[in-house]
Structures are given as C-alpha cells and as structure tokens.
Amino acid sequence: MFAKSWWGLLGLLLCGWGDLRAENWPAWRGPLANGECRETAVPLEWSPEKNVQWKVPLPEPGNSTPIIWGERIFVTQATDKGTKRSLICFHRSDGRQLWQKTIEYTPAEPTHATNPFCAASPVTDGERVVVSYGSAGIACYDLDGNLQWHRDLGPSHHIWGTAASPVIAGDLVFLNFGPGERTALYALRLKDGADAWKVEESGGKLGDKGASEWIGSWSTPIIRQIGGQPQLILSWPGAIKAYDPSTGRHLWSCQGLFKDDSQDKLVYTNPLATDQVIVAMCGFTGAWMGMRTPTETIPTGADLTESHRLWRHPRAPQRIGSGVIVGEHIYMVNEPGTAQCIEWKTGKILWTERVTGNTWASLVKVGDRLYTTSLEGETVVFSAQPKFEVLARSTIPERTLASLAISEGEVLIRTYQHLWSIREQPAP
Numbered sequence: 544m545f546a547k548s549w550w551g552l553l554g555l556l557l558c559g560w561g562d563l564r565a566e567n568w569p570a571w572r573g574p575l576a577n578g579e580c581r582e583t584a585v586p587l588e589w590s591p592e593k594n595v596q597w598k599v600p601l602p603e604p605g606n607s608t609p610i611i612w613g614e615r616i617f618v619t620q621a622t623d624k625g626t627k628r629s630l631i632c633f634h635r636s637d638g639r640q641l642w643q644k645t646i647e648y649t650p651a652e653p654t655h656a657t658n659p660f661c662a663a664s665p666v667t668d669g670e671r672v673v674v675s676y677g678s679a680g681i682a683c684y685d686l687d688g689n690l691q692w693h694r695d696l697g698p699s700h701h702i703w704g705t706a707a708s709p710v711i712a713g714d715l716v717f718l719n720f721g722p723g724e725r726t727a728l729y730a731l732r733l734k735d736g737a738d739a740w741k742v743e744e745s746g747g748k749l750g751d752k753g754a755s756e757w758i759g760s761w762s763t764p765i766i767r768q769i770g771g772q773p774q775l776i777l778s779w780p781g782a783i784k785a786y787d788p789s790t791g792r793h794l795w796s797c798q799g800l801f802k803d804d805s806q807d808k809l810v811y812t813n814p815l816a817t818d819q820v821i822v823a824m825c826g827f828t829g830a831w832m833g834m835r836t837p838t839e840t841i842p843t844g845a846d847l848t849e850s851h852r853l854w855r856h857p858r859a860p861q862r863i864g865s866g867v868i869v870g871e872h873i874y875m876v877n878e879p880g881t882a883q884c885i886e887w888k889t890g891k892i893l894w895t896e897r898v899t900g901n902t903w904a905s906l907v908k909v910g911d912r913l914y915t916t917s918l919e920g921e922t923v924v925f926s927a928q929p930k931f932e933v934l935a936r937s938t939i940p941e942r943t944l945a946s947l948a949i950s951e952g953e954v955l956i957r958t959y960q961h962l963w964s965i966r967e968q969p970a971p
Contacts, residue, residue, distance in 0.1 A: 654704030722759025
C-alpha cells in the first residue's frame with residue numbers, strides 16, 4: 544500500500560524533520576505534530592505596536608491555525624454563513640494574498656457559534672495542500688492553488704461542528720471524519736483522494752438531545768514509530784486506539800476516556816506520545832489518563848487497559864487545546880486559563896496556576912519556553928520547568944481561538960479579525 548516515500552517521510556517526521564525543515568510549519572501542531580518548535584530565536588514579547596512585521600484583514604472569524612511552507616502561508620476560511628469554504632494563500636514576506644480557492648456548500652449543517660466552519664487546519668507535504676471542509680468534503684490543491692482532487696465524504700453533522708485536521712504521511716492522507724452519527728477514520732490516497740482504507744467508529748450522535756448524546760471526538764490523529772513499526776494513534780470517545788497506517792488494522796486500545804458519573808464522552812485534545820508514555824484527555828470535565836507506550840510485541844487488537852494504563856483521573860477542568868510533554872512532565876493549559884504541570888509517570892499534579900483568561904489554543908514549546916494564547920488575545924510565555932515562572936505577557940486585543948504557528952523566527956497569530964506576522968524588529 545505504501546511507497547518507499549512513506550518510510551522516508553516518517554523517518555524525517557519522527558527523527559528530525561524539524562531540524563531539516565526548520566523554516567516550515569506544515570501541519571496542525573507543527574512539523575512534529577506535537578506542538579514543538581525546534582527554533583529558539585522567537586520573539587518573547589509583542590503588541591500591536593511592537594515586533595509586528597505585518598497584519599492583513601480576514602473576511603470573517605475563524606478558529607483554524609495557519610500552516611507555513613517556504614514563502615507561502617495557508618489559512619482556511621468560511622464566509623457567507625459557511626456556504627463558501629476557502630483555502631487562502633498569503634505571501635510570507637508582506638502578507639499579500641496570492642490566491643483563494645472556494646468550494647460552495649448550501650445544504651444545512653450544524654455547528655456552534657464558537658466554532659465557525661473550516662475549523663480544521665490544512666496540511667502540506669511541500670507539493671500539495673490538503674484541507675477538510677467538513678460536510679463540503681476534503682480537497683487537495685497544488686501550491687499554486689490548482690485543484691488536484693475533491694472528495695465528497697458525505698454529511699458530517701454534530702451540533703458543535705467539526706475540527707479534526709487532516710494528516711499527511713507518505714502516500715496517504717488521514718482524517719478523523721466526524722463527530723456525529725457518521726464517524727470514521729479515513730485513509731485516502733494522496734495522489735487522487737481514493738479510499739485506501741476506512742474504519743467505522745460506532746456510537747456517534749448528533750448531540751441535540753442532551754448529555755446522553757454528547758459523544759464525539761474532535762481529535763487529530765498522530766503517527767509515531769512504536770516497537771519498530773509506525774502506529775496511528777487517535778483518542779476516541781471512551782478509549783485511545785492505535786492502527787496500522789498502511790492497512791487500518793486495529794493494533795490495540797486502552798479504555799478510560801469517559802466520565803464515571805455521566806453518559807457524555809467528549810474528546811477535543813490530541814493524544815500526546817513519547818517512547819515511554821501516551822497521554823489522552825477528555826473535554827467537558829471528563830477523565831484523563833496515561834499509559835505505558837507498548838513497545839513490546841502484543842496481540843493484534845489487544846485491550847491494554849489492565850497491563851499498560853499507568854493512572855487515570857476521573858475528572859478535570861474543561862480542556863480544548865492540547866498540551867506538551869517535556870522530559871518527565873506534561874504541561875497543559877485548561878479552558879479556564881489554568882496551567883498545570885503533571886508527572887507523567889504517576890499523574891500527580893505538581894502545580895496549577897492561573898496564567899490567563901479562557902483559552903482554546905494549544906501549547907507551543909520553543910526551547911525552554913511554553914506559549915499559550917487566550918480568547919482575548921493575550922499570549923503568556925511561561926517556563927517549561929517543574930517550577931512555575933511566567934516569562935512574558937503580550938496582547939493583541941482581538942478574539943483568538945487559533946494556536947500559534949512559528950517558523951524561522953516568525954510567529955503567526957490568526958485572530959477573528961486579522962492574520963498577524965510577529966517578528967523581532969530592530970531597535971529604532
């Protein structure tokens with residue numbers, strides 16, 4: 544199923560793509576899909592008058608995070624009440640628009656007011672850009688905006704909309720299609736969008752009948768090399784599951800992503816994975832847990848709950864953005880604006896500190912710093928150390944639900960009004 548390029552790209556992705564392509568931020572959560580930026584010359588502070596290289600207006604609000612490849616920036620954008628769904632390409636040097644490609648979609652589709660259509664980030668391999676438009680399908684363009692293919696996967700209906708971003712690895716595109724009654728993990732051929740494989744996930748609901756139907760995953764899958772083989776890991780309602788990326792074969796699962804005292808099962812965050820631990824977190828005050836990474840040979844489809852789960856907390860604050868793992872610790876910023884440092888071996892919370900206001904953005908790690916941005920546009924930088932320390936606070940006073948994208952010392956901030964380019968400017 545996979546060409547040799549799969550193994551080459553996976554090796555770059557897992558073992559140093561960030562070093563080889565430090566100038567690019569090609570996907571949701573960056574070149575390593577874990578929120579880590581391997582650069583260090585990144586601005587610590589900014590304001591509307593300080594360290595702004597340029598800003599350009601955006602036509603309507605949006606939650607997706609930009610991606611960067613070379614001199615191109617790609618942003619998804621919905622307009623006209625979601626009936627027009629676009630991929631916009633900007634030039635990196637000055638923010639001028641290079642092209643915009645739009646797919647029209649007029650059937651009714653639900654979402655939440657806080658989650659405008661086109662919430663998924665695009666992804667690129669440097670030759671093509673793939674974008675999920677929810678019920679309007681998934682599309683692939685070349686870097687000049689020429690449509691390569693478009694697939695209609697059918698309606699994706701949930702009262703809170705969609706958000707999972709596509710993932711490119713080798714010759715395939717992966718997508719968590721859902722949530723809703725039609726929920727599936729797709730692998731599509733990158734060259735033409737045809738199905739490579741598909742795994743249905745049962746139990747999804749529209750969510751309009753209350754907590755008993757609040758079931759769904761907005762999580763973007765990650766791919767990691769585990770025990771000598773690539774594994775696609777995804778947080779589903781109820782469990783973490785892993786699949787063989789080449790075939791879709793179910794490799795293992797670990798149960799625990801649910802509430803002990805309620806029927807709802809909601810997952811917003813990405814899984815976090817290292818060679819030693821995999822961490823997954825529910826949203827909407829649900830459970831969170833850590834498991835030992837299964838590097839040994841295990842039976843196909845094994846339930847690893849008893850053998851590999853290290854710890855589980857049955858409740859947590861609301862969590863939307865994803866965290867990072869640094870050394871022996873998990874760092875997380877919860878939706879209420881509280882940051883936490885957690886021992887991943889035991890799940891012990893070392894500290895909880897309020898760092899800012901309500902926050903949807905995922906953490907970005909730059910060297911020994913952690914960056915998070917609140918809904919009100921305040922970016923707080925704090926130390927990636929077990930001792931809590933705030934290093935800087937900066938504000939772009941515009942509503943911001945997207946995460947930061949960082950490339951070659953440039954920070955991109957997508958707000959509800961503008962796309963901002965932040966770069967250290969020489970002193971006057």
